[in-house]
Amino acid sequence: MSITDARKRVGFVSLGCPKALVDSERILTQLRIDGYDIVPNYDDADVVVVNTCGFIDSAKQESLDAIGEALKENGKVIVTGCMGDDDKIRAVHPNVLAVSGPAAYEEVVGAVHEWAPANQQHDPFIDLVPPQGIKLTPRHYAYLKISEGCNHRCAFCIIPSMRGDLVSRPIGSVLEEAKRLVNAGVREILVVSQDTSAYGLDTKYKLDFWDGQPIKTRMLELCEALGEMGVWVRLHYVYPYPHVDNVIPLMAEGKILPYLDIPFQHASPKVLKAMKRPAHQEKTLERIKKWREICPDLVIRSTFIVGFPGETEEDFQILLDWLQEAQLDRVGCFEYSPVDGATANDLENQVPDDIKKDRWERFMVVAQEISAQRLHAKIGSQQEILIDIVDEEGAIGRSVADAPEIDGKVYLDGVTDVKPGDALIVNIIGSDDYDLWAEPAE
Numbered sequence: 001m002s003i004t005d006a007r008k009r010v011g012f013v014s015l016g017c018p019k020a021l022v023d024s025e026r027i028l029t030q031l032r033i034d035g036y037d038i039v040p041n042y043d044d045a046d047v048v049v050v051n052t053c054g055f056i057d058s059a060k061q062e063s064l065d066a067i068g069e070a071l072k073e074n075g076k077v078i079v080t081g082c083m084g085d086d087d088k089i090r091a092v093h094p095n096v097l098a099v100s101g102p103a104a105y106e107e108v109v110g111a112v113h114e115w116a117p118a119n120q121q122h123d124p125f126i127d128l129v130p131p132q133g134i135k136l137t138p139r140h141y142a143y144l145k146i147s148e149g150c151n152h153r154c155a156f157c158i159i160p161s162m163r164g165d166l167v168s169r170p171i172g173s174v175l176e177e178a179k180r181l182v183n184a185g186v187r188e189i190l191v192v193s194q195d196t197s198a199y200g201l202d203t204k205y206k207l208d209f210w211d212g213q214p215i216k217t218r219m220l221e222l223c224e225a226l227g228e229m230g231v232w233v234r235l236h237y238v239y240p241y242p243h244v245d246n247v248i249p250l251m252a253e254g255k256i257l258p259y260l261d262i263p264f265q266h267a268s269p270k271v272l273k274a275m276k277r278p279a280h281q282e283k284t285l286e287r288i289k290k291w292r293e294i295c296p297d298l299v300i301r302s303t304f305i306v307g308f309p310g311e312t313e314e315d316f317q318i319l320l321d322w323l324q325e326a327q328l329d330r331v332g333c334f335e336y337s338p339v340d341g342a343t344a345n346d347l348e349n350q351v352p353d354d355i356k357k358d359r360w361e362r363f364m365v366v367a368q369e370i371s372a373q374r375l376h377a378k379i380g381s382q383q384e385i386l387i388d389i390v391d392e393e394g395a396i397g398r399s400v401a402d403a404p405e406i407d408g409k410v411y412l413d414g415v416t417d418v419k420p421g422d423a424l425i426v427n428i429i430g431s432d433d434y435d436l437w438a439e440p441a442e
Helices: 018-033 057-073 086-092 105-115 159-163 171-183 219-226 242-252 269-275 281-294 313-326 353-376
Strands: 009-014 037-039 047-052 077-081 141-145 188-192 207-210 213-216 232-235 259-261 299-306 330-335 382-391 394-399 410-413 423-431 436-440
Touching (some): 009 018, 009 057, 018 037, 018 047, 018 105, 018 141, 018 188, 047 105, 057 077, 057 086, 171 188, 171 207, 171 213, 171 219, 188 219, 213 219, 219 232, 219 242, 242 281, 269 313, 299 353, 330 353, 353 423, 382 436, 410 423
Parallel strands (some): 009 047, 047 077, 141 188, 188 232, 259 299, 299 330, 410 436
Antiparallel strands (some): 207 213, 382 394, 382 423, 423 436
């Protein structure tokens, strides 16, 4: 029997947000270093790991369903991730082998070693792990997690109870990982965390070293350094703190992408206060206007919650009016859903489900109209895009305005002489509510 044949095999199911995806990549990298093969199906796996999401009830149900499927198809299942509540998981699936919480890398790897011992010796010619680690994204883009946890205590959220308070990675370590990704061919780095704007706050912006030079562990310095690496740099989960203003000039100069993912959540001061969020929506509109004056190409995406406890029709109308004035490019919306452990569950005046649904539909009509208008205005312009998919019908890419999986796409019908990861300059020739059509520029 060859060394390869003797290697133990791990199946892996990764659910949830990009931050959880990074956790999965770290676990898989360690397992690969420890001599395990990673397989894409249940039948060939000696054990299956399910990295769960527990943010809202629908995500919890998806996680429970995934665990159940893995148990049915394989039988040996280790559970980790944000839904790492041992009692609740075992109440539904008592036969899981082990349960651990989010970012519990050592625990889940230890459980794999316990239930599928790596009994083979390493072969240095087989066991090589790429310097950037195991990635679950396509080769040309990658998520870069800069911190863990969050200091906010939003009424609808249980992230701090699952992942703890803010813990920032040293900036030297973050930039070293980014450089490894770029050297491996990554063309786009997507910066993620629970609160990107708060990066370094917990360490009092501690001085670290990168490339032989001192550098503060702070958002601005991080963006400046990433902006020198010659790839797209996209910022996610940015709270609109005043110091975000300092990053906008970097976008105007083309150092990082003119893109901000800001979770505004609402616009009514009363609702924002109940959510325990910053409630100065007028100042936010002023700052958005100022940002666009500095960087006219700035794209802003956001998420909102409708039907939060106590939200009145007047509050909802404030939100719609705010959205019309803000003219956000990319918008997602959720009907409020109770989450076990969230303080919002105890608030009075819960909004009936039918009213939540009605407000969600009305909100999305407004958001869709704004998106369609802003995309239509791009017809006739030239844009740089990254290609994600190529098939017999043509190529699909993304512009600087589009993050993978959550934003729109740029379609190049009939263009097949490109490959994923290619960067192209294209002429925009058409649009719909969310996507663009283009052809390669001369």
